[in-house]
Amino acid sequence: MWKSAHHYISNLVTYEPGKPVEELAREMGLAPEQILKLASNENPLGPSPKALQAMRKALERAHYYPDGGGYFLREAIADKHSLARENVVLGNGSNEIIELISHAFLRSGNEVITAQYTFTVYTIIAQLFGAKTVKAKDSDYSHDLKAMLEAITPQTRQIFIANPNNPTGTIITQEQLDFFMSQVPDHVLIVFDEAYYEFQDHPIDVLRYIRENRNVVIMRTFSKAQGLANLRIGYGLAPAPLAEILQKIRQPFNANGIAQAGALAALQDEEHVQATREMTRVGRMYLQEQFAALDMEYVPSHANFVLTRTTDGDATFQALLQRGIIIRAMRSYGLPEWIRVSVGTPDQNERLIAELKKILSVSR
Numbered sequence: 001m002w003k004s005a006h007h008y009i010s011n012l013v014t015y016e017p018g019k020p021v022e023e024l025a026r027e028m029g030l031a032p033e034q035i036l037k038l039a040s041n042e043n044p045l046g047p048s049p050k051a052l053q054a055m056r057k058a059l060e061r062a063h064y065y066p067d068g069g070g071y072f073l074r075e076a077i078a079d080k081h082s083l084a085r086e087n088v089v090l091g092n093g094s095n096e097i098i099e100l101i102s103h104a105f106l107r108s109g110n111e112v113i114t115a116q117y118t119f120t121v122y123t124i125i126a127q128l129f130g131a132k133t134v135k136a137k138d139s140d141y142s143h144d145l146k147a148m149l150e151a152i153t154p155q156t157r158q159i160f161i162a163n164p165n166n167p168t169g170t171i172i173t174q175e176q177l178d179f180f181m182s183q184v185p186d187h188v189l190i191v192f193d194e195a196y197y198e199f200q201d202h203p204i205d206v207l208r209y210i211r212e213n214r215n216v217v218i219m220r221t222f223s224k225a226q227g228l229a230n231l232r233i234g235y236g237l238a239p240a241p242l243a244e245i246l247q248k249i250r251q252p253f254n255a256n257g258i259a260q261a262g263a264l265a266a267l268q269d270e271e272h273v274q275a276t277r278e279m280t281r282v283g284r285m286y287l288q289e290q291f292a293a294l295d296m297e298y299v300p301s302h303a304n305f306v307l308t309r310t311t312d313g314d315a316t317f318q319a320l321l322q323r324g325i326i327i328r329a330m331r332s333y334g335l336p337e338w339i340r341v342s343v344g345t346p347d348q349n350e351r352l353i354a355e356l357k358k359i360l361s362v363s364r
């Protein structure tokens with residue numbers, strides 16, 4: 001079978017998601033409630049109560065196909081960003097938007113530019129379309145936008161800028177971005193991945209590039225600050241002609257009705273997002289202080305996770321697993337000495353630090 005599968009697929013490195021709670025519970029003979037998962041940058045407060053209520057109601061209509069055009073959700077998203085519905089494309093998670101863009105614009109032999117340490121899905125999807133990923137060397141674990149500009153060739157079709165970036169939690173400045181956008185040629189599509197937008201204290205403005213009709217797509221998701229990762233709902237914002245291309249490619253019912261209802265209610269629950277943001281800010285500060293006290297290097301984060309260095313990320317991951325805690329080892333991101341931990345509730349963060357201290361006292 002593999003012989004007849006496309007050769008792009010046989011060499012494909014599969015995406016390694018955070019280990020599911022149920023899997024570790026089964027392996028360790030524990031109840032799922034005893035497991036702490038700080039591996040996938042989920043919202044420990046859960047979904048907004050308003051979203052839960054809207055989804056329960058939507059379940060009663062589960063026998064009907066959803067509104068494939070996503071009218072109400074796209075209207076609400078457009079409204080929030082002072083754009084039109086024609087600028088909004090819904091995705092089965094924001095990951096689907098990456099795939100739609102690639103379907104539209106990537107061919108074999110094309111190049112995609114990313115940062116050195118960034119979300120691995122960009123490379124995986126590029127490879128699916130026979131395109132090569134060129135990784136521009138980071139400057140101190142942050143995107144180096146000048147290096148990204150220098151990496152552009154006539155084959156370049158897309159540049160991914162994750163802001164804040166996963167797994168480093170770093171951000172770019174408006175000044176850096178404006179310079180970058182003044183230099184980038186029109187044949188290159190710039191994809192701003194803003195999955196962690198809500199966790200920043202002072203977000204920069206990228207919407208202006210849509211208003212200016214530049215060749216850009218902004219991706220956002222309901223998986224993080226809105227706590228709806230399980231529903232698989234995200235969106236892309238783009239100038240209308242570009243959004244129209246992506247609309248043509250998507251499956252007719254790519255965003256299910258329960259997800260649309262939950263997302264619509266979550267969008268209107270600013271209180272829940274605010275509580276999430278505040279808990280994240282406090283938890284992130286606590287984790288960073290604790291890492292410093294433990295002499296563990298870390299990258300100051302603007303998202304809901306922190307990247308920190310141990311001597312061996314895989315070994316730390318395994319040792320924490322034995323203690324019922326799931327985090328993420330960073331080998332697949334090219335950072336074998338590092339781990340990434342999501343910010344949890346205060347109790348969860350304290351449990352993580354207490355177990356890390358025990359592990360370090362043995363290994364040091």
Ligand SMILES: Cc1ncc(COP(=O)(O)O)c(C=O)c1O
Nearest residue numbers: 093094095119166195221223234
């Ligand atoms: C940078 C980045 N972009 C996109 C995603 C995917 O989000 P979604 O759940 O909307 O597909 C993630 C999820 O971890 C992410 O870290």
